[in-house]
Amino acid sequence: MFKNNQEQKSTDTDQPVLPWEQRPAIFEILKANLDENDQPIVQELPLPDEDRIHIADGNQLQWAAGARDGVLTFHANPAEITQKAVQIAELVKAIADNNGLDDRIALYGILMKDDVLHYLDTTIEHILNLSVKVRPYLHAFARWLAFHAPDRGAVKFGMALLGLIRDKEDMENICILGAHDEFTLFAVVAIVQMSDNPEGTLWRLGKKVHGWGRIHIVRRLLDTKDEDIKSWLMVEGFRNTVMNEYLAYPCAVAGNLRTALLAKDIDEEMLDAAGEIIQALINPGPMEGIDEYDDGPVVIQRYISHLLHKANTLHQYILLQQLSTFLQDPKANWDARIDYGWSEDLRSDLLFDIHQILASPHWKHILSMVMSDLNTQQVWEVAKVSDALDINIEAWCWERLQQNPTDETSWYLMMKRMTLERLPELLSFAKLHIPLQEIAIGAAKELGFNKAFTMHRCLDCLLLKLGEFPGYGYEFVEAATRSPVIRNRNNAVKVLESWGKSHWQEGTWQLLQTASQVEPNEDVNGKMLDLLEL
Template identity: 35%
Template sequence: MVAFDQNSGEKDDDARELPETLPWDVRPSIYDHLCLHIVSGQPGLVEAGYQLPDEERVNEDLELRWAAGALDGVMTHHTGGSDSDERVEKTIWLLLTCCEEPTAINKYRLYQHIVEEHIVALIDAVITRLLNEPQLKHDRLYELAHSFATETTDRETVKFGIALLGLYQVEENSELFHILGRHDEFTLFCAVALTNVADDSEQALWELAQNVFGWGRIHIVERLAETENEEIRDWLLREGFHNSVLTEYLAYICAHTGGLLTALHNSTQDRELLTAAGELIEALINGGPAEDMDDYDDGAAVVELYLQQIEEAPVTLDDFLHIRAIQLYLSNQEADWDVRSERGWSRECRQGLEVACKRILERPEWETRVRQGLESEDDYEFFQANQAARVLKLPTWDYHWDRLQEQPDDAGRWFHLLLVCEEPQLTQVLDFAEQQLDLDRIASGPGDAPGVGDDFKQHGCLDYILQELRRFPGQGKTLIEAGLKSPVIRNRKMAVAALATWRDASQRCELLKQVVEIEPDGHLQQQMQKLIDGQPLEE
């Protein structure tokens, strides 16, 4: 006779598979965690809210961590769905078993399966199958989905729960989706669910969009591409394209759906609109992962209106860089202007726009504006001024040198300084580097460290120094020697690349022979040996 647990009805053998604490009993759940980090009247979450309870487990074996929602975003934008019918079938079987016999062991087996899968690749196929299951016990499925969405600490089970809850038109769940959707990891699933359950799905999506700033915003704005709501269209045009991933993902949707051409026609000295228009135009010119200027029928007319209004408006350094992007676009001799002319980019149009760009960019006040920006303590303003200074060919060495001395552990400041460093300043830079960087600590021995995080700030600084030493053969021996012994492979690669430019083969071999035998990366070890043997490196 088989003995059963009186509380759950499982067999003893099954009970032994269960952990002492079931995962849905661990607190706080992801839902509880997010609720604790929402401040009424403020968008998104407070900073600590973005660190999910399962963060350590998810990133345990990863050298580089995915940003919230990034893996799902890449999979939905740049890869197809699941190619494994077997994985879908297993999910369906475990799910139906759990609904038929809602025991702890069945729920646990399903739970573990979902945690191990990447649910975004399977969910569409799973839902399609569920919709065709006439014997499905929907009350039990709903209870299971709600438990996963609100009581679990693993992101994949929360996503799975959201997706299943979205099958049921229960308006009360809208609040749940608005809470979970504030974290970019879950926004995609909550957006789909809100579309199914909210009375006014566009309004619900727009509300959620204003609470996310990364992949979540991208997913939602894409779902608002057909909106005819004027308030939402105006938001798309002025703000909706802003995201922490890449403006280019949303530039076309927001310019097209937002009606950028009409807005410019109807506006008079609308500074906010002009700034947004410049950002959208530059993103469309840059192109990339979504539709770009070559897909935008209104592109030429929009640029013409934009330049006309900029000539009459108070200008900013942002404007300068947007107009420079337009100028480079117009002067690209490799572009297929015959094809582009079908969208209004005729020779006469381009010539007129180039004259307008030149006229604006040659205004005498830009130099003063740039110098003011270079003296700013605001990093963004300094960055914009530095970009403009490069266009205007203004010297920036002194500004970069002063900023580096203020924060010598800032790798970005080393990068910008080294870009403008020439032979006369090199000794000064190398001496400062040797004083500021703990080279003994950096040269702790070759390894496979990722070089990410606070512990590797100085390794990042050294990276940019070594990268530019290729322009100065024979210089920076002490720094190169430290780079060759760094646990970060980027440092070692940069050091070897710098040594490849040296004309003194004996000094080069002296440094490389110290490390070639202990270099753990096979390819880099071969590169070192080639230099020792006097052979050129591969390009």
């Protein structure tokens, strides 16, 4: 009844288009993104309301999937929340009673703002107090929001209502939505309310998400008694694309990392996972770290003990360096840490073992093996380990760049190691591959983070050290002052400042003056004017 009413299109040309019309349903897009095993084909698939929210926010920096809800949890005005919650609850009751179009339009307009989590708990409380009827309209309305709406805020609120209604027939579709990080939190709440075995359902869903959704699910699995889930938490579940620091400590505790490492021998999967957890624990982050982890000294001691005979990856080399720095940190309160097992003798023994492992000659061979693949994903590891071993990888970086001139990482590594002797060759190569005319189209407020600005970011890498070589690469500086990307123009000013006016080419002052007259960014404009006055 509701669905037919809701989806009826406006046929009268004098009638305005309803806010949910003429755009695809989010649910259908996410369902089409699942493979035959119900795994997402594209992780964090862009949603159809992306541009609308992007424009509404007035900000070029877009939220990662699910991140906005996490931030909103900590920044709320209670008075505003209560007022909006009462308004929404009353609209929900009106829809449940009469299914009026005006009420649906009013509620949808509120939900389009995508701040549902801000007021959801309070809204649900008011809905319950109003004794809202599920039938004949509310269930159909909730299903329509969740499975037919084109806006994420409406979908989330529909999922919340379905969780409140608790019809198990909706759970399969809820899980389809939950396989996208943007909706996982709302799926979790609904699943807990609907499922006879929420733990198993959440675990299956947790394997499909990798960002904020993974974080939300894992934190709800920490009290599990299931040994398979415990093992997964420790070996895989802690990994996420936000920060491993969010989950490293709770997964180490829930999975009992200490017991796992006390084994005489462990496999490579466990060793790699332990290393990543330890790395997150010793890195100050947003959650509990090594100082809150009672098993920290034993876990690190056992990890290093296993590496005495198993160390064979660049990541392990880097982590051992980080552990060495951690154990010698002069700013740390080691007197206080003694109570947790960090004795001076233990630290000395660990540092001795670390030095012994890092001094092994086999690291050069391991580095060489990784570098034999120009397409390796371990580029930053190669850079760090080669620096530590004092191995020159300039030729390798140059070969990578020639193979892929759009690889900004290769541009960065080349410029970081640039010498005056090598610079002319690189600039000649850059003239062939960095499209300066396409870049110098006029100043704008672009941040330049998406794929359309790949070569603008390559130009940034080129400008990185150009200030150390006065007079070289002027055409790249000139193009950068006219780039739509703010960072390009800012780096061009830095280069000119580093060169000093004595090394400016004829026309540079006029170039900078013209650029300052049209510069839309206040900070960059100020730097341009300051440079002109020097």
